[in-house]
Amino acid sequence: MTWSPYYRGDGVERRETRLPDPPPWRTFPRESSAGLFEPPEGLIAAVNAALALRRPLLITGSPGTGKSTVIEQVAAELALGPVLRWHVTSRSTLGDALYHYDALGRIHAHRLQQERVRAGAADAGTDDIAAFMTLGPLGTALLPSDRPRALLIDEIDKADLDLPGDLLDVLERGEFRIEELRREGQELAHLRMSGGEATYPVHGGHVQCTEFPFIVMTSNGEQELPAPFLRRCLRYTMPHPTPELVREVVRRHLRLDVPASGTLADLVDDFVRRVADREPLAIDQLLSTIHLLDGPAAMDASERSALIGLLMKNLSGA
Known part of the structure; x- marks a missing residue:
């Protein structure tokens, strides 16, 4: 067994003590568990229906039943790339999932720029709003692409009651607008994508998907979701x-x-x-x-x- 009293609570230093190897799911960097997941009956059909219909898949079940592992296996099998993840809380908003604009950071940078100008700096920098914007996981998933991206919306049932309704239009139209770019008339902005340093050129503040992302939403069943929202999803319940x-x-x-x-x-x-x-x-x-x-x-x-x-x-x- 891997249990042993490594820590004894006596304050005595023991440099020779060696901790055991961690369990497979606690090694870092984390490895995908896609190859370890075995879909229960009916799940493969639900996934294929969601892929064919370009609809989100809502998976309900108790914690730890593999709900969030499903998308890892699908993304690995279909070569959809790294899974984008949106972990929902009661404070989550649709805007945060689409993009984040650091207005305070921009104000601070603008003040520094003015100080450099007054000091006669040769290169005072430019005021580029795109430098203070980052696309969220949902916003990144909706970028144009040759293949659908994979997006996990984890624990949607923990959201504020208004969030599922706010999602409806975006899920139906597959597009959104970045009003800050439109107001400033910025025709082209290279925005950083969620989960890395790569950027994507956004034209006219408008993002429109060309391939609807494969979206898996998970729920522990903690609150009832509105019927108009459920109508736009395929639903699957993990078996006991x-x-x-x-x-x-x-x-x-x-x-x-x-x-x-x-x-x-x-x-x-x-x-x-x-x-x-x-x-x-x-x-x-x-x-x-x-x-x-x-x-x-x-x-x-x-x-x-x-x-x-x-x-x-x-x-x-x-």
């Missing part, structure tokens, strides 16, 4: 885990076959039961627990029970 499905997930992620009986088998069965009882638990909690407990026992039963309780707490509270 079964012992067979969980054993397969463990095998793929940990390269471990869970035995028919014993501590690990009991963990799997207890996890499936608790999830079926609608207790909020995530599969990565189970994977972490099995990762620590697999192998020869290095603790007594009470210590093992305490560790399991620590790692398998439900997600409804702190």
Whole structure:
């Protein structure tokens, strides 16, 4: 087992102590888990329908069931490039997802420029609004392209009630306008794209997609989404885990076959039961627990029970 008292709480320095190798999903830089995901029944059809109809795919399910992994696998198989990610919170707005304009930064730069002019600097710089703009994940996904880009809108159900409605027009028309560029009459602006330093030429402050992005939206079912919004999506609900499905997930992620009986088998069965009882638990909690407990026992039963309780707490509270 990988569990060991590396930290002992006595303040004594132990330079020779070597931490174990991390679990596969906690190595950095992070590797895609696309090859480890096995789509449940019906999901492949839902993805293909969304691709063919150019509609977003809304995937609902409990935490840790692989909702956000779906798009990684699709993007890898269809060579759609790096996945753009918009993690939604109660403070998220449509504007932030389209682009960000750093007005305060521009004002500060303008003041510095004036000071350089007064000081007689040979090169005082230029006031280019594009230098203070960055396209958001949704804005980048809607840029013209030969192939659709992949966009994950994670936990859409955490959004303010108005956000799904605000999204409707953009999802229908596949376009948006950058009013700051239009007001200043800037015909061409090279704007930085989300997730890197690459730029894209935007003409007349208008962005119009040529290939509608492949969009996956995830929801934990925390709030009901409006019907007009749902009408524009294809919807899929992740099935509740079964012992067979969980054993397969463990095998793929940990390269471990869970035995028919014993501590690990009991963990799997207890996890499936608790999830079926609608207790909020995530599969990565189970994977972490099995990762620590697999192998020869290095603790007594009470210590093992305490560790399991620590790692398998439900997600409804702190």
